[in-house]
Amino acid sequence: MDLFAQLGPALALAFDPVSLGLIILGVLLGVGLGVLPGFGGSQALALLFPFTFLMEPAAAVMFMLAVYSAAEYGGSIPAILIRTPGTTAAVMTILDGAPMAEGGRPRRALTISIVAGVTGGIISTMVFILAASSLAWLGLKFGPSELFAVGVFGLSIVGSFVGRDPTRAFLGAAIGLLIATIGNSSFGGMRFVFDQPWLFDGVPLIVMIVAMLAGPEAFRLMLSIRIFPNREQLEKMTQTTGDADDRLTFREYVRLIPTLLRGGLLGTFVGALPGPGPTMAAVLAYNEEKRWSRKPEKFGTGIDEGIAAPESSNNAVVAGALVPALALGIPGSGAIAILLGVLISKGITPGPTLFSDGGPLIMAVFIGLMLANVALLFIGLFGVRFFVPLARVPSGVLGPFVFALLMIGVYAFDNSFSHVVMLIVLASIAWMLDKAGVSTLPIILGFVMGPIIEDNLGRAMIIANGNLWTVVSRPITATLLIVAMVTAVWSYFRTVQAERKMAEEEEENSQRAEGNSQ
Amino acid sequence: MKSIEIPRRRADIFLYSAFLLLTLVAYSVTGSFPSPLLAGYPGSAMFPRLVLIVMGIICLFGLVRVLISSVKKTDAPLKFEIGGYFLIVASLIGFALLLTFVGMEVAVFAFIAGGVFVRSRRVLLSAGAGLAAVVVVYFLFVQALSVHLPLMILPRYLQMGL
Numbered sequence: 001m002d003l004f005a006q007l008g009p010a011l012a013l014a015f016d017p018v019s020l021g022l023i024i025l026g027v028l029l030g031v032g033l034g035v036l037p038g039f040g041g042s043q044a045l046a047l048l049f050p051f052t053f054l055m056e057p058a059a060a061v062m063f064m065l066a067v068y069s070a071a072e073y074g075g076s077i078p079a080i081l082i083r084t085p086g087t088t089a090a091v092m093t094i095l096d097g098a099p100m101a102e103g104g105r106p107r108r109a110l111t112i113s114i115v116a117g118v119t120g121g122i123i124s125t126m127v128f129i130l131a132a133s134s135l136a137w138l139g140l141k142f143g144p145s146e147l148f149a150v151g152v153f154g155l156s157i158v159g160s161f162v163g164r165d166p167t168r169a170f171l172g173a174a175i176g177l178l179i180a181t182i183g184n185s186s187f188g189g190m191r192f193v194f195d196q197p198w199l200f201d202g203v204p205l206i207v208m209i210v211a212m213l214a215g216p217e218a219f220r221l222m223l224s225i226r227i228f229p230n231r232e233q234l235e236k237m238t239q240t241t242g243d244a245d246d247r248l249t250f251r252e253y254v255r256l257i258p259t260l261l262r263g264g265l266l267g268t269f270v271g272a273l274p275g276p277g278p279t280m281a282a283v284l285a286y287n288e289e290k291r292w293s294r295k296p297e298k299f300g301t302g303i304d305e306g307i308a309a310p311e312s313s314n315n316a317v318v319a320g321a322l323v324p325a326l327a328l329g330i331p332g333s334g335a336i337a338i339l340l341g342v343l344i345s346k347g348i349t350p351g352p353t354l355f356s357d358g359g360p361l362i363m364a365v366f367i368g369l370m371l372a373n374v375a376l377l378f379i380g381l382f383g384v385r386f387f388v389p390l391a392r393v394p395s396g397v398l399g400p401f402v403f404a405l406l407m408i409g410v411y412a413f414d415n416s417f418s419h420v421v422m423l424i425v426l427a428s429i430a431w432m433l434d435k436a437g438v439s440t441l442p443i444i445l446g447f448v449m450g451p452i453i454e455d456n457l458g459r460a461m462i463i464a465n466g467n468l469w470t471v472v473s474r475p476i477t478a479t480l481l482i483v484a485m486v487t488a489v490w491s492y493f494r495t496v497q498a499e500r501k502m503a504e505e506e507e508e509n510s511q512r513a514e515g516n517s518q
Numbered sequence: 519m520k521s522i523e524i525p526r527r528r529a530d531i532f533l534y535s536a537f538l539l540l541t542l543v544a545y546s547v548t549g550s551f552p553s554p555l556l557a558g559y560p561g562s563a564m565f566p567r568l569v570l571i572v573m574g575i576i577c578l579f580g581l582v583r584v585l586i587s588s589v590k591k592t593d594a595p596l597k598f599e600i601g602g603y604f605l606i607v608a609s610l611i612g613f614a615l616l617l618t619f620v621g622m623e624v625a626v627f628a629f630i631a632g633g634v635f636v637r638s639r640r641v642l643l644s645a646g647a648g649l650a651a652v653v654v655v656y657f658l659f660v661q662a663l664s665v666h667l668p669l670m671i672l673p674r675y676l677q678m679g680l
Binding site: 053174 | 552
């Protein structure tokens with residue numbers, strides 16, 4: 001598995017004028033969508049998924065990676081300027097970014113955000129190419145039963161990390177697995193189609209992705225159609241000054257490198273775990289930076305490290321998440337599930353064989369990520385002023401445009417009216433579930449992982465003459481399944497403990513309030 | 519817009535009960551799936567049944583947990599903007615029907631202009647936004663991406679650059 005032998009063809013692929021143009025376009029669209037309220041990496045990718053139909057596989061993946069990286073950065077612009085995170089991961093950037101901007105140094109805050117994001121992205125891209133090829137080498141040694149267990153293990157971690165309640169997260173994953181079984185079965189016959197021809201091919205991945213990841217946000221935008229922000233305040237907050245202190249010098253950047261390294265590596269590690277995603281990476285990086293800082297009391301007042309740590313960490317998640325996704329076929333987040341969806345829609349199966357038989361694709365992804373980061377640096381440093389007005393767009397305006405784009409995008413997939421109806425039904429259910437506290441992320445991950453888990457289980461069962469015990473008692477399979485079970489049980493007890501702690505705090509607070517009133 | 523508030527505990531009980539019922543119905547449906555073709559060959563019902571068993575256990579566990587736990591003061595009720603929700607669903611269905619039976623131009627114009635009018639209450643602005651959206655969708659999807667959207671007025675043969 002000599003990946004570096006593919007360097008030449010990969011360079012030719014990545015430096016193809018069309019690919020380069022798509023990377024730059026992806027960065028521009030990603031930053032633009034990331035700046036808009038409510039649009040995270042997943043939503044931006046879901047919205048742009050239909051546009052990849054006409055692209056070559058490598059170009060499509062590079063375009064989507066550019067969008068994802070740029071959207072994660074874009075979210076920090078409104079977080080710094082108007083205290084409204086464009087993406088959930090940018091919440092931690094508000095803590096120091098907003099005070100710095102309010103103190104008359106918005107350009108400095110935005111510059112730290114971009115250089116930190118790009119540095120984190122480059123660190124994780126380097127780790128990706130080394131770690132993913134090693135993991136894929138290990139993955140190639142696995143048989144169907146081990147790959148089935150890897151899939152179950154991936155879902156168990158997702159369930160443990162997503163949201164406050166693991167029971168709901170596991171329920172979501174089960175819903176996704178069940179929806180994945182609709183339609184023609186590879187083991188013969190139809191399942192859950194109720195004699196409806198439009199269900200014979202199952203629910204298309206694009207419909208599922210758009211409905212589950214962009215649908216709830218589109219509903220929220222439509223519901224806020226009559227909500228008007230304070231325009232004067234927005235105008236005032238996004239004004240920049242030209243003071244010398246408002247710039248970041250090279251020496252100051254060098255001083256931030258240890259912070260960027262820590263954030264980048266932490267983000268890469270968190271990204272490689274299925275489930276936590278960029279928000280947790282940003283929270284962990286900020287907390288760790290504060291814990292080990294010599295001036296922790298300064299955090300929250302607008303210091304450089306308070307912006308650099310979460311920004312380098314949340315951008316590093318992008319390449320980190322690609323490690324298990326491309327090496328083992330386990331998507332760790334909604335955005336990565338969409339990226340795998342792009343590959344699957346092009347007839348490419350993600351997994352270890354991609355590294356041995358996939359030609360220059362993996363190397364092209366690596367080079368594409370590097371190029372996306374370079375493009376992001378230039379666009380972020382010199383073009384940020386053009387994106388600032390987008391931060392002032394009221395979310396209520398966007399609803400009809402987003403929904404129209406989603407429905408036409410889904411129709412464009414197969415010119416099918418039934419897909420539009422599926423989108424409406426699934427998006428309506430997704431919004432309801434989201435309201436009830438069932439995150440749609442495990443649903444989409446369960447949906448993507450379902451066929452992989454089922455196919456590998458089926459193959460393993462055929463090898464074992466239909467004996468399930470023979471399949472699950474193989475040493476690596478059994479170990480992975482036990483670890484998956486322990487992870488699930490641990491996540492439950494962790495939640496119970498957190499709830500108990502919250503109840504105690506609540507009781508203490510109410511007692512204190514009663515004491516004060518007396 | 520009309521909205522309803524449901525106590526958290528009641529919403530949780532409904533959630534787990536609804537999915538438990540769905541699990542039971544779906545499990546009974548798997549009985550009609552084709553049997554395995556050969557001995558030792560997993561049939562098409564095996565995986566859905568495994569998933570449904572796990573789903574049933576999760577629902578039962580969730581339900582029991584909700585029933586035995588006490589009501590917490592921090593549990594805010596769930597607020598559903600039910601009026602707005604049904605209005606949005608109706609407008610989406612309207613868009614889909616218009617797209618199929620009347621064409622993309624009318625569907626996009628009506629949907630965007632209607633949405634912008636609800637916000638701005640300005641007829642000219644809404645009409646302008648609707649027209650702009652039709653033009654963007656036409657050139658982006660029909661011309662640039664060669665998507666066969668149902669068209670009523672705009673021509674399909676127009677090529678970019680001509």
